[in-house]
């Protein structure tokens with residue numbers, strides 16, 4: 161009985177060593193699968209490996225993709241090789257009706273990918289490709305490849321995992337789109353949403369209306385040059401077929417009734433005024449939209465949609481529906497006559513009539529519409545899917561009405577947002593299911609989409625905008641939320657950069673240029689400030705005496721200690737030049753620093769500043785609400801309770817709020833401050849009213865100061881009454897208003 165006679169420590173050390181070995185024998189998989197077990201050992205993939213795939217199409221795809229990634233060229237073998245073989249097989253006992261479920265096992269002799277459906281096999285192949293080390297993908301010299309042994313079971317959290325590419329503001333070539341189809345497939349996306357028409361360009365050939373591409377695809381830039389491009393129907397077909405072979409559905413978006421200047425420039429008779437119009441070179445929202453009073457407009461759009469439906473085999477056609485100004489309709493006799501004849505209440509209902517009429521047409525051809533969340537206004541057409549972009553409210557309303565939705569809130573999924581307002585971490589925090597949605601309504605959340613709007617982005621800048629944040633959304637849409645962990649994800653992203661470089665993706669930043677964290681030591685009465693950089697090449701120069709740092713100022717190389725009220729100014733330099741990136745931190749040693757703060761309503765993740773303790777961290781914000789020091793509350797009042805830990809003498813409580821009405825940020829109408837000894841009974845309430853006119857375009861702060869005559873208290877309650885909605889005079893009337901607060905100073 162030799163085995164049981166082994167000393168215990170020997171057994172233990174054996175187990176530990178094997179665990180470490182298995183841990184080293186891993187690959188950075190994104191999106192992370194449902195279940196992964198890393199095992200010891202490797203499979204040696206070489207030109208001699210047998211490839212056993214029943215489906216011809218998948219076989220061709222598999223060997224060409226492996227060749228592309230590694231340089232290996234498999235030779236066709238007629239006999240199975242049970243010692244070194246890749247088997248890709250349909251096994252109808254797996255995964256139930258989930259077409260994307262797959263099983264991937266790698267042992268030293270056999271690699272097996274199995275699923276009930278070809279789609280699952282395809283997803284499993286992508287995981288297999290990610291097991292190939294980045295070093296191999298870099299040299300591609302066709303030598304033997306080590307694949308780590310493992311056992312993976314996987315299926316997606318959401319069935320709609322998309323990328324919306326805006327090819328109107330800036331055009332992208334067919335070849336480029338096809339490259340992105342491969343990239344999307346690699347990260348297990350299954351929807352490519354093409355934004356094909358807008359004010360700045362019409363990008364799809366319509367045979368019945370040739371002027372759409374002849375006139376509508378070209379715009380005159382401010383320097384007089386012509387900019388444009390469009391896809392012929394033949395090219396569209398090529399993109400669709402290519403995507404289909406990668407199990408990606410292409411969803412076309414044909415915008416209506418707004419965002420249609422390019423179409424009206426070609427056929428002005430579909431407008432209210434009759435034109436003439438130009439394809440615009442400006443960004444924004446324009447008043448000229450399709451006339452809802454003319455039947456001929458509807459026939460025109462139906463004819464276009466006939467050709468679109470002929471090309472795109474998917475179930476859904478996206479008809480936009482967002483940002484439709486009603487000015488022209490209000491002044492158009494035909495539109496007003498339509499409102500009367502159809503018994504509609506107003507122009508909002510006319511928009512709903514428009515969308516419903518087009519939806520019914522598409523329904524009659526067996527298709528369903530998708531529209532941005534404005535299509536909820538005035539009621540949804542049967543079968544309509546809402547793409548919720550302004551927030552999650554559209555998805556919540558749609559689910560209540562038993563309609564499906566796609567969750568693409570701009571704050572988390574618009575990768576056109578710059579990294580300062582949407583970094584990798586915030587992107588990863590996104591959850592497509594709105595919190596609090598009843599269980600029986602969750603099934604109406606199909607999934608989500610990343611969007612790249614290209615006003616500021618040329619084709620050669622797309623990689624830098626999408627990556628690495630698209631990796632976060634790949635995981636948000638695929639990975640079960642209970643398996644999500646940012647730190648762990650981030651460690652995989654660091655490794656995946658080698659993969660991205662190997663396939664030529666020029667990824668951009670993952671975090672703000674300068675980030676900081678600070679901690680306060682109450683015993684020593686000092687702050688320690690830690691600075692991290694978005695780019696390794698940056699050098700930080702800083703000052704703590706209020707002067708602007710220059711290239712001769714102190715260089716940051718260890719946490720900065722702050723021992724008295726001071727202004728820490730931090731500037732990022734590169735190659736001796738100021739990059740324009742800087743942060744100013746004003747340190748204040750007040751009585752609430754390091755206290756405990758409880759918030760009644762949570763701040764918005766997009767403006768979370770430094771998180772829960774931001775408002776009592778002793779650091780003041782600048783007049784830029786993006787500076788990472790201001791915390792934002794969206795459409796709600798603010799209430800915070802500070803627990804000082806013990807009773808202290810209080811002479812002043814000063815919460816500071818920001819006003820920046822152009823950014824929908826308004827001062828609270830009033831702030832009420834009250835004190836308590838036990839945290840239950842509050843007294844000494846002082847109400848401070850806002851005395852600054854709401855309609856103030858300037859950026860300014862207001863201190864809502866409450867003075868006390870050295871009253872002793874442990875708890876301080878601050879309640880700020882938000883105006884909640886942008887007021888009547890504001891361009892965003894009725895939209896939610898922001899409250900921004902950076903500190904509650906207690907003296």
Ligand SMILES: [Zn+2]
Nearest residue numbers: 432451492495
């Ligand atoms: Zn009209």
